Amino acid sequence: MLSTLKSFGLTGIDGFTVDVEIDIVGGLPRIDIVGLGDTAVKESKERVKSAIRNSGLEFLPKSITLNLAPADIKKEGPIYDLAFAVGILSASEQITTKDYKDYIILGELSLDGKVKKVRGVLPMLISARSKGFRNFIIPKENENEASFIENINCYAFSSLAQVVAFLNRDVNKENYLVKTKRFADIATKNTNKLDFENVKGQKMAKRALEIAAAGGHNVLMIGPPGSGKSMLAKCFSGILPDLTFEEALEVTKIHSVAGELDLNEGIITERPFRTPHHTATAISLTGGGAHAKPGEISLAHNGVLFLDEFPEYSRHLIETLRQPLEDGYITVARNLLTITYPASFTLIASMNPCPCGNYGSKDRECSCSPTQIHKYLSKLSGPIMDRIDIHVEVDNITYKELNAENKEEPTAKIKERVDKARAVQLERFKNSKVFSNAKMSVPQMKKFCPLSGDCQRLMETAFTNLKLSARAHDRILKVARTIADLEGEENIRPEHIAEAISYRGLDRKYFK
Amino acid sequence: MKKKILTYLSLAEIPNKKMEAVMEIVEENGIDDIRKLVADKGVMSVLSANEYANLAKKFDVFDSYVKNLKSDGIEVIIIDDENYPNRLKDLPDAPLLLYVKGDASLLNSDCFSIVGTRIPSNYGKFVTEKLARELAEAGLTIVSGLAYGVDSLSHRSALEVGGKTIAVLGGGLNHIYPEANTNLAEEMMKKGLVISEYPPFSPPTKYTFPLRNRIIAGLSLGTLITEASKKSGTIHTKDYTLDYGRDLFAVPGNINSSKSELPNELIRSSQAECVIEVDDILKFYGIDGVKKEEKTVEVSFDEQTILNLLKDGEQDFDYLAQKSQLPTNILNSCLTTLEIRGLIRRMPSKTFMLA
Numbered sequence: 001m002l003s004t005l006k007s008f009g010l011t012g013i014d015g016f017t018v019d020v021e022i023d024i025v026g027g028l029p030r031i032d033i034v035g036l037g038d039t040a041v042k043e044s045k046e047r048v049k050s051a052i053r054n055s056g057l058e059f060l061p062k063s064i065t066l067n068l069a070p071a072d073i074k075k076e077g078p079i080y081d082l083a084f085a086v087g088i089l090s091a092s093e094q095i096t097t098k099d100y101k102d103y104i105i106l107g108e109l110s111l112d113g114k115v116k117k118v119r120g121v122l123p124m125l126i127s128a129r130s131k132g133f134r135n136f137i138i139p140k141e142n143e144n145e146a147s148f149i150e151n152i153n154c155y156a157f158s159s160l161a162q163v164v165a166f167l168n169r170d171v172n173k174e175n176y177l178v179k180t181k182r183f184a185d186i187a188t189k190n191t192n193k194l195d196f197e198n199v200k201g202q203k204m205a206k207r208a209l210e211i212a213a214a215g216g217h218n219v220l221m222i223g224p225p226g227s228g229k230s231m232l233a234k235c236f237s238g239i240l241p242d243l244t245f246e247e248a249l250e251v252t253k254i255h256s257v258a259g260e261l262d263l264n265e266g267i268i269t270e271r272p273f274r275t276p277h278h279t280a281t282a283i284s285l286t287g288g289g290a291h292a293k294p295g296e297i298s299l300a301h302n303g304v305l306f307l308d309e310f311p312e313y314s315r316h317l318i319e320t321l322r323q324p325l326e327d328g329y330i331t332v333a334r335n336l337l338t339i340t341y342p343a344s345f346t347l348i349a350s351m352n353p354c355p356c357g358n359y360g361s362k363d364r365e366c367s368c369s370p371t372q373i374h375k376y377l378s379k380l381s382g383p384i385m386d387r388i389d390i391h392v393e394v395d396n397i398t399y400k401e402l403n404a405e406n407k408e409e410p411t412a413k414i415k416e417r418v419d420k421a422r423a424v425q426l427e428r429f430k431n432s433k434v435f436s437n438a439k440m441s442v443p444q445m446k447k448f449c450p451l452s453g454d455c456q457r458l459m460e461t462a463f464t465n466l467k468l469s470a471r472a473h474d475r476i477l478k479v480a481r482t483i484a485d486l487e488g489e490e491n492i493r494p495e496h497i498a499e500a501i502s503y504r505g506l507d508r509k510y511f512k
Numbered sequence: 513m514k515k516k517i518l519t520y521l522s523l524a525e526i527p528n529k530k531m532e533a534v535m536e537i538v539e540e541n542g543i544d545d546i547r548k549l550v551a552d553k554g555v556m557s558v559l560s561a562n563e564y565a566n567l568a569k570k571f572d573v574f575d576s577y578v579k580n581l582k583s584d585g586i587e588v589i590i591i592d593d594e595n596y597p598n599r600l601k602d603l604p605d606a607p608l609l610l611y612v613k614g615d616a617s618l619l620n621s622d623c624f625s626i627v628g629t630r631i632p633s634n635y636g637k638f639v640t641e642k643l644a645r646e647l648a649e650a651g652l653t654i655v656s657g658l659a660y661g662v663d664s665l666s667h668r669s670a671l672e673v674g675g676k677t678i679a680v681l682g683g684g685l686n687h688i689y690p691e692a693n694t695n696l697a698e699e700m701m702k703k704g705l706v707i708s709e710y711p712p713f714s715p716p717t718k719y720t721f722p723l724r725n726r727i728i729a730g731l732s733l734g735t736l737i738t739e740a741s742k743k744s745g746t747i748h749t750k751d752y753t754l755d756y757g758r759d760l761f762a763v764p765g766n767i768n769s770s771k772s773e774l775p776n777e778l779i780r781s782s783q784a785e786c787v788i789e790v791d792d793i794l795k796f797y798g799i800d801g802v803k804k805e806e807k808t809v810e811v812s813f814d815e816q817t818i819l820n821l822l823k824d825g826e827q828d829f830d831y832l833a834q835k836s837q838l839p840t841n842i843l844n845s846c847l848t849t850l851e852i853r854g855l856i857r858r859m860p861s862k863t864f865m866l867a
Contacts (some may be wrong), residue, residue, distance in 0.1 A: 086794070203833045206863055207840040353860060360634070360860025362828065365770070370630050374692050393862045397829060460850050483841065495525035498845035498852070 001091040006104045006133070007068075007083040008124040009075045009115035012292070012339035013253045015120075015127030019069040020080060020105075022087035023363055033084075035068030038076045038291070047086045047109045055113035060092045074337070076291055079118040082107030082137070086167065095167045103155075107139045113160040117141035117263060123253040125149050137163060137229045138178075144266025145256060146180045148249070154178040183245045186269060193238045194231065195268075197410040201397040205232050208392035208503055210414050213239045214421035215482030216436030218325070218347040218387060220310065222505060223358040223394030224364070229350035232394065233306045236348060237273045238411040240304070241422050247302045250342060254294045254301055272303035274345075278312040280321050287341050288332035297324050298341040310349035312377040318384055321347070325387045330440075347388065351380075361395070380506070382471070389475045391505040401488050422483040437482045442474075446491060449477045449492055458494045462501050472507045476500045513544050515590045520546050520574055522711050524567040526559065531608050533558045546574070585701070586613050586712060587687055595619060602773045603756060607709035607727060611685055618653050618676050624793070625655035625732040627725075627749045627856050628662030628739045633771050634826060634859040636739030640665045643736065646790035648675025650801050655680065655732050657724065658693055658706070662738055667696060671703060678731070681708040682715025682724045715773045725749040733797060734759030736787060740774040750778065754780035760784040761793055809853065814838055815846050819866070822856060826865035 002145045005020045031045040045066075052059045052076030066084055068075050083105040089095045106124065108116040121142040128136070129152055138146055140158040147154075155176040159164045165171050197207060205221060209232060212219045221229045252268045254492065261268070276285060276296040287295030297305055307313060324330045353359040354373040358366040368376075425436055428448060434440060440448065451459065459476070462468060468476075477492075479500035484492045521531050537543070537554040549555060550568055559567065570577075581588065584814045589596050590609040597619040600606050612619070626644055629636065648654050650671035656663040658679040670677035678861050679700055683689055687710050688697045700706050710720065710728065722745065729735055729752035737760070740746035753760050762784035765772025778784035786795060794801045811819065817836050821827060821846060833843055847864060850856045 201830050203840045204829050204844065207844065360863070362826075362861065362863060366631065368631075371690060371692075376692075393860070395830075395861045397830065401830065458849075458852070462848070465852050465854060485840075495842070495845040495849075498848040499841055501852075502844045502848045 001093070002074065003087050003100075005083050005087050005090075006102055007080055007106060008104055008128055009068075009073065009079075010124060010127075010257060011121045011337055012341055013120075013123045013257050013294070015124045016070075016073065017104075017131060017133075018080070019067075020083040020284070021067040021069065021083070022091050023065045023067075023090070024060065025063050025065075027063035031064045031066065033066045033068075034115070034168055035071045036074050037068055037080070038074065040078045041075055041080060042067070044078060044081050044084055047078070047081055047089065047111060050111040051081070051109040051113045051160050052085055052089065053262070054111060055164070057089060057094055057160075057164065058092070059088070064088060064091075069484075077119060078108035078116075079120075081108050081109040082115060082139075082160070082163065085109060086163065087166040089164060095164055096168055097169060099167050099169070100457075103135045103137045105132050105137045106142075107137070107157070109160060115139045115157050115159055115163070119259040120253075120257040121145045122149075122249070122256040122261075122267075125152065125154070126249065126253065137166075138230055141263050143178050144264075145252070145261065146178050146261060148245075148252075148267045150180060181266075183248065183267065183269075186265075186267070187384045193411075194235045195238065195411045196414060197408050198236045199228060199231060199235060200404060200408060201401040202228060202232060202236065202394060204502075205392050205394045206409075206414075208390050209236050210239060210418060211479060211482050211486065211503070212236070212346065212348075212390055212413075213241075214418045214486050215389075215425070215478065216346060216438040217389035217479060217482065218438070219349070219390045219392065220385075220388045220506070221348070221350040221392055221394050222353050223350070224352060224396055227394045229394050230308055233304070233308075233348045233350065235411060236346075237271045237304045239415045239418050240271050240346070241415075241419055243269060243271055243302060251302050254298050254341065260297060260299065272300050272333045273306065273308045274300040274303070275308060278307070278309055278314075278317075279468055280313075280317065282317055285317060286320050286324075286330050286332055288334055288339065290334075291332065291335070292332070292339050294341045295330070295343075297321065297330060297343040297345060300345040301342045303345055304349050305345045307347065307349045310351040311376055313414055315379065315381065319381065322383055322387070325384075346395050349388065352376075353393075363396075364445060383434075385474075385506065386471055389479050390503040391507075392503055417486055420488070421482065424485045424488075437478050437485070440466070440478060440481070445474065445477055445481075449475075449481050451492060451497075452494075454494045455492060455497050458497050462497075468501070468504060469507045472504050473499075476504065479503060514538075514592060515609075516587065517543070517546060517549060518590050519578065519588050520549070520570070522568070522609055523577055524563065524570045525561055525711065525714065526567070528605065528607055528709065530558055530563070535608065537774060546571070550860040563727065568598065581712070583612075584613075584686075584712065586611050588612075589616065589617060589619075591677060597623075597731055599623070599732070600727065601732045603726075603813070605726060607810040608731065610709055611712060612702045612705060612707045613685055614703075615676075615773060616705065617680055619707075619731070621653045621676060622651065622797075622799075623655045623678065623732045625728045625735045625749070626662065626666040626738060627656055627735060627746050628737055629741060629746065629771055630661035630663075630743055632658050632661050632739045633769060634863060634865070635765060635769075636771055637665060637859070638857060638865060639670045640738045641788070643738065643763070643790055643793075644669035645673050645675075646801070647793065648677065649673050650790070650794055650799055652676075652799075653678055655728055657682070657721075657728055658688070658697060658700075660693070662740075664693055664696055665824070667700060667704070671699060679704070679706045680724050680727045680731070681706060681710075681716070682721040684708055684710045684712040684714040687715045688713040689716045698852050704723055712813045721745065722748040726752045729753040730756055732758060734761055734793070736761040736763070736793065737775050737778065737784065738763045739765060739771040741770045742773045742777070744774060746774060750774070750783075754783065759796065761787045761796075763787050768861075809855065811850070811855070812846070814842060815850055815855075818864075819855065822864060822866045825865065826859065826863050829862040829864070830862065
């Protein structure tokens with residue numbers, strides 16, 4: 001007996017249809033799985049066998065061949081367990097209808113016959129929907145992920161027995177149908193995040209982060225240990241604009257593929273904030289590997305990648321960020337396949353001004369030798385610094401400041417201004433592929449950042465008197481554009497340029 | 513001929529003291545050829561076995577070595593030469609020859625050295641830059657040792673105002689130390705002068721740095737110490753300066769700052785003249801300072817507020833924000849504008865001070 005079912009597989013975050021073919025013939029009892037499956041697929045036969053038996057069904061002692069087509073693409077994970085089981089039961093006529101042909105079947109089985117969650121349900125559903133599939137059988141645990149996709153019928157099950165009853169039309173279909181939820185209903189507004197209200201002082205850093213959020217600029221924070229760099233970075237994702245539904249789906253897709261999705265929520269409603277440690281490997285950052293998974297930079301897609309102690313990351317690691325910072329995606333090539341993951345994030349890096357951290361501090365003496373400081377600072381390569389628009393210094397605050405009574409501005413208020421500035425930019429770039437000032441191309445800069453005579457004179461004197469490096473020019477212009485947007489100004493004015501220049505600390509002589 | 517023999521001895525890395533002894537023998541015996549020099553018994557007895565072997569070995573490479581010096585733009589000046597610095601000549605331990613690259617005429621100009629710690633405080637940086645600039649503007653040649661901190665700040669400040677400056681290295685001219693100052697050294701070879709008593713291929717060692725300080729002190733009319741701790745290597749320069757009977761100047765600093773220990777102590781013990789403005793040095797030498805016209809700069813109300821707040825010394829950004837009550841963006845842009853106009857200085861960790 002032969003039966004054919006549909007399932008799905010993933011390369012990167014896009015899916016492909018997998019035909020699951022089951023052939024049962026007489027002969028010595030055995031199961032063979034072919035079709036370039038990984039170990040998890042090969043081991044599937046033991047799970048399927050036990051699951052069928054423990055669900056009160058019969059597993060025929062016959063010669064069974066399972067094939068996953070197309071046979072030249074590698075398939076990973078236990079997601080085909082349920083499809084195998086349904087196929088075998090159908091071939092052995094324990095499932096009597098041919099209804100299964102209408103569904104894409106996804107799910108892992110446990111030995112006792114339970115259907116368990118699998119990775120990447122959301123991207124598979126989205127991808128399958130675009131290929132014209134409408135009906136799905138998925139694990140109950142993945143139900144939340146599926147509930148935000150419109151125009152599909154998803155049926156969620158927690159055991160093999162339920163699936164069999166369902167396919168045999170013994171139960172009401174509607175009982176298992178996943179109800180669609182609306183994104184707007186659950187999109188929470190920064191519930192339990194750190195609020196800028198709780199960060200005392202640090203006015204300059206807050207302003208710099210506000211500009212960064214408004215224009216999509218990358219930021220480098222420089223300051224001694226314990227000055228609140230990490231705290232500021234954590235607050236930062238709160239002032240970024242809310243995720244749109246499309247962005248949320250994209251983020252959720254990546255997290256789903258990586259198996260990092262909180263299954264109770266189903267969809268990610270807040271901008272991700274990722275903080276890989278500086279001992280991370282290049283692959284954990286970029287993604288890929290033998291069982292290709294998105295890396296930290298893709299998990300930070302549409303959110304924030306925070307690299308604490310920036311110079312401690314190996315040179316090699318930091319250089320891998322160059323392409324994604326420029327293009328917003330990363331392409332990893334492995335011997336079997338080449339995968340592209342989205343990776344458009346805001347980089348927030350932090351560092352000490354020197355190895356001991358006290359260089360330039362008012363009240364503590366730096367114990368580093370000039371050579372040490374020079375070596376430490378020279379770890380920041382030019383190409384990476386070229387992609388960081390804003391450098392801001394953060395210093396320890398005094399006890400008095402810490403206990404000051406004055407109210408600090410809450411995140412919500414800053415966010416309002418950021419949202420406004422973003423709206424201006426969306427309008428400005430509506431016919432291009434760019435969404436923010438930070439990503440402006442050179443011709444766009446010419447068009448959108450015209451400088452008046454006053455501004456040009458200021459730029460000129462600034463360059464000669466402050467000895468700014470040439471690479472600072474474009475950065476200053478972009479940041480000045482964002483500052484003008486925050487003020488609701490059509491044209492860049494000298495004071496905007498002056499402020500933008502103040503965020504170029506590392507280009508300056510006084511830091512050498 | 514003397515120049516040839518001295519260069520040859522220097523190439524063989526014979527120390528200054530022994531060079532002198534050898535030169536005495538050369539004069540007594542009337543040696544006029546380096547072949548004879550190597551064969552001379554008296555020379556042999558002055559040098560150690562190693563040194564002698566080295567001398568004999570370098571024999572063949574001598575000509576190509578001298579040629580290389582020329583193509584590198586390096587000039588050799590010996591103690592008999594006219595452009596050998598007069599102030600250095602009479603010293604008991606004057607180097608017998610100097611390798612120089614750049615404008616050699618600076619050696620006999622009015623030299624004045626500025627030395628101090630390699631890690632100056634914000635105050636130290638401010639003082640060094642200000643005084644170096646003003647002294648260079650008044651026509652003095654700023655001498656220092658190309659080290660990090662006060663040394664390189666002095667050189668840079670002199671170059672910035674188009675002044676003259678000399679760096680004295682602790683190693684050969686092809687071994688710029690610290691490496692990070694290579695660009696500075698190259699600029700000085702074009703616009704100023706870089707000198708060393710060691711042959712170009714010779715790397716600096718921890719013994720050569722204190723020794724080159726004698727050249728810094730000996731070359732100069734006087735020496736200014738802006739910031740240095742009691743354990744600093746600046747002590748050597750101070751000692752040489754006093755030994756040679758040159759003038760010592762020091763800038764007072766906070767009594768709780770380790771970096772002002774040495775200058776404060778020198779002022780207390782009257783070993784150094786106290787310097788609080790450039791005229792303290794210029795008047796000492798009877799030089800008329802360049803009178804700068806007091807420029808009246810127009811500043812906005814907000815900018816004036818900031819200038820007033822900075823009158824009591826350096827302040828950090830948060831203090832200024834709190835006292836001036838200016839919004840962050842306006843404060844930031846005012847500070848940058850003031851800085852561009854040269855009215856204030858920005859220091860690390862967002863600290864500001866009047867220029």
